[in-house]
Amino acid sequence: xxxxxxxxxxxxxxxPAASEAAAPPVEDLFALGRRAAAARDAxxxxxxxxxxxxxxxxxxxxxGPRDASVSYVExxxxxxLGGWAAAHAAGATVVVGADVATLRxxxxxxxxxxxxxxxxxGESEDARSGRLRALAACDVPLWGVxxxxxxxxxxxxxxxxxxxxxxxxxxxxxxxxxVERLGPRLAQMCLGFGADELLAPIVGERALRLGDNAxxxxxxxxxxxxxxxxxxxxxxxRLLNDALEEVT
Amino acid sequence: MGSTNVTPRIRDKVRDGEPxxxxxxxxxxxxxxxxxxxxxxxxxxxxxxxxxxYFNRNLHINATNVCEASCRFCSFARLExxxxxxxxxxxxxxxxxxxxxxxxxxxxxxxHIVNGLHPGxxxxxxxxxxxxxxxxxxxxxxxxxxxxEIFYFHKKYDLPIAxxxxxxxxxxxxxxxxxxxxxxxxxxxxxxCDDKCTGDEWLEVHRTAHRLGLRSNCTMLxxxxxxxxxxxxHMLRLRALQAETGGFQTFIPLAFHPDNNALMKLxxxxxxxxxxxxxxxxxxxxxxxxxxxxxxxxxxxxAQSALWFGADDLDGTVQEEKIYHMAGAETPQxxxxxxxxxxxxxxxxxxxxxxxxxNVLAEGEALASDKPxxxxxxxHALEVVP
Numbered sequence: 001x002x003x004x005x006x007x008x009x010x011x012x013x014x015x016p017a018a019s020e021a022a023a024p025p026v027e028d029l030f031a032l033g034r035r036a037a038a039a040r041d042a043x044x045x046x047x048x049x050x051x052x053x054x055x056x057x058x059x060x061x062x063x064g065p066r067d068a069s070v071s072y073v074e075x076x077x078x079x080x081l082g083g084w085a086a087a088h089a090a091g092a093t094v095v096v097g098a099d100v101a102t103l104r105x106x107x108x109x110x111x112x113x114x115x116x117x118x119x120x121x122g123e124s125e126d127a128r129s130g131r132l133r134a135l136a137a138c139d140v141p142l143w144g145v146x147x148x149x150x151x152x153x154x155x156x157x158x159x160x161x162x163x164x165x166x167x168x169x170x171x172x173x174x175x176x177x178x179v180e181r182l183g184p185r186l187a188q189m190c191l192g193f194g195a196d197e198l199l200a201p202i203v204g205e206r207a208l209r210l211g212d213n214a215x216x217x218x219x220x221x222x223x224x225x226x227x228x229x230x231x232x233x234x235x236x237x238r239l240l241n242d243a244l245e246e247v248t
Numbered sequence: 249m250g251s252t253n254v255t256p257r258i259r260d261k262v263r264d265g266e267p268x269x270x271x272x273x274x275x276x277x278x279x280x281x282x283x284x285x286x287x288x289x290x291x292x293x294x295x296x297x298x299x300x301x302y303f304n305r306n307l308h309i310n311a312t313n314v315c316e317a318s319c320r321f322c323s324f325a326r327l328e329x330x331x332x333x334x335x336x337x338x339x340x341x342x343x344x345x346x347x348x349x350x351x352x353x354x355x356x357x358x359x360h361i362v363n364g365l366h367p368g369x370x371x372x373x374x375x376x377x378x379x380x381x382x383x384x385x386x387x388x389x390x391x392x393x394x395x396x397e398i399f400y401f402h403k404k405y406d407l408p409i410a411x412x413x414x415x416x417x418x419x420x421x422x423x424x425x426x427x428x429x430x431x432x433x434x435x436x437x438x439x440x441c442d443d444k445c446t447g448d449e450w451l452e453v454h455r456t457a458h459r460l461g462l463r464s465n466c467t468m469l470x471x472x473x474x475x476x477x478x479x480x481x482h483m484l485r486l487r488a489l490q491a492e493t494g495g496f497q498t499f500i501p502l503a504f505h506p507d508n509n510a511l512m513k514l515x516x517x518x519x520x521x522x523x524x525x526x527x528x529x530x531x532x533x534x535x536x537x538x539x540x541x542x543x544x545x546x547x548x549x550x551a552q553s554a555l556w557f558g559a560d561d562l563d564g565t566v567q568e569e570k571i572y573h574m575a576g577a578e579t580p581q582x583x584x585x586x587x588x589x590x591x592x593x594x595x596x597x598x599x600x601x602x603x604x605x606x607n608v609l610a611e612g613e614a615l616a617s618d619k620p621x622x623x624x625x626x627x628h629a630l631e632v633v634p
Binding site for chain 2 (some may be wrong): 188227
């Protein structure tokens with residue numbers, strides 16, 4: 001899947017106030033990371049996945065390769081497309097949304113649901129855990145969550161929130177590290193803190209990062225595999241019908 | 249102290265304060281579990297510095313990018329004056345950078361000066377550059393000219409290394425930055441930077457500076473074509489010189505940036521590789537007190553994370569960094585002290601404003617107020633070796 005900028009609930013606040021930033025973490029970073037990684041390994045195996053995806057735009061056009069294994073639509077584009085039924089008829093199988101209420105309306109209608117779980121700098125870890133527990137207890141069957149920072153993320157905040165997602169959400173719920181939002185370095189680190197899938201456009205060949213392409217977040221298949229393997233996981237590509245193929 | 253699964257032998261050596269060997273360093277680089285490695289590195293970091301995390305207020309001046317060397321990893325240098333993108337600042341331009349900070353009442357304690365190896369400038373260009381900055385702000389600390397530049401001055405102006413340093417010091421030089429070390433292994437230098445000083449020559453410049461009473465930093469460029477064995481060998485050579493002189497303050501691992509240079513086909517290091525390199529450095533370089541996560545190059549997010557993987561310093565406010573930005577760094581070119589303090593506090597660490605020599609200027613409440621700098625911790629001076 002490739003993330004869509006319009007679905008992230010980013011704000012202009014880049015850095016929280018000093019008093020907020022001072023909120024101390026409540027569990028040792030390494031203990032938290034190890035618990036989350038162990039939970040991931042127990043639920044999904046010591047595997048890191050990626051998928052070639054395409055996105056159905058609000059205009060009705062597709063962006064991404066024709067042979068993508070995952071076809072998704074951002075919830076914000078559904079009204080323009082005429083609703084989920086129309087998007088599904090066009091080929092979309094996954095909906096990415098920023099709030100549970102929107103996803104609840106679609107649930108049970110052939111859609112795989114992925115939620116952008118927002119967090120912001122300065123929140124207490126208790127508040128985050130409480131929110132995630134509530135999410136885990138809700139009636140929406142989430143396939144996965146994407147930890148999504150509001151504003152410019154702190155590195156440690158992001159890996160900690162990723163670990164909390166893994167620990168709070170149901171066994172089998174995927175935690176995706178968003179390369180476009182976090183950058184490849186931080187997204188890879190999240191794989192060490194319980195994330196199990198890299199979320200990035202996967203392209204056949206790397207174009208030089210020059211001009212308008214300078215900030216292109218797309219990864220080649222080889223780059224995705226390198227990031228996953230470098231994080232100590234076994235890389236696997238998610239194919240059609242959710243089959244996983246390990247990359248050797 | 250948490251438990252780790254890093255081999256008990258290495259873990260015990262670290263906890264007993266016993267120096268690690270080449271084989272130990274390689275084993276750490278190859279250790280699969282980053283969190284376990286980080287946990288051990290963090291033990292050492294907290295044993296040395298507790299929660300303290302240092303930063304300073306500084307300004308970078310890259311007075312010229314005209315450079316005789318043609319290092320394949322470099323995006324900054326232009327080989328000749330007049331080539332597109334080539335520049336050489338006049339003294340007035342360089343001094344104007346500091347004057348602008350003074351006019352804005354934006355105090356700094358350090359200027360970091362690194363340049364290309366310009367074939368056409370007289371030695372007096374550099375001495376007058378320093379002297380003019382000191383005239384503007386006598387208290388400013390001038391950390392200037394890498395060992396590569398000093399070795400170039402030694403050859404070009406036919407002066408002994410000690411004489412070059414002595415003359416620069418008379419003009420205002422206070423310490424030497426750590427750049428230009430790259431990787432000491434001859435195999436790597438031959439392929440990526442074969443027309444500048446060797447690893448031994450780099451070390452000799454720092455040895456000489458330390459004997460003259462100057463402190464310096466040291467670096468390692470990682471992520472090009474080097475092996476992990478060559479990385480550990482580099483660290484061990486630095487550790488050996490530190491055991492001899494005690495003059496290094498900080499080790500700064502520098503991640504290779506692959507854009508706009510001759511090595512742009514290489515992928516560059518990943519985030520996990522960055523953290524792994526920091527953690528191994530903290531464990532191998534047991535006699536170098538500080539480990540700096542240079543946020544300009546690592547990115548703010550990775551640099552902040554490195555504060556739990558051995559690093560205890562974020563560098564400074566910087567401003568106008570050119571070398572890494574011409575190589576594709578996407579970080580801002582400056583951060584305010586408040587931003588740095590927030591990043592450190594968000595990491596659960598205690599920010600400490602320092603000067604270049606790690607004298608404490610402000611910490612705790614003083615960082616959140618308008619209180620003047622405190623100067624309550626003084627490092628002892630390096631002994632001058634005749």
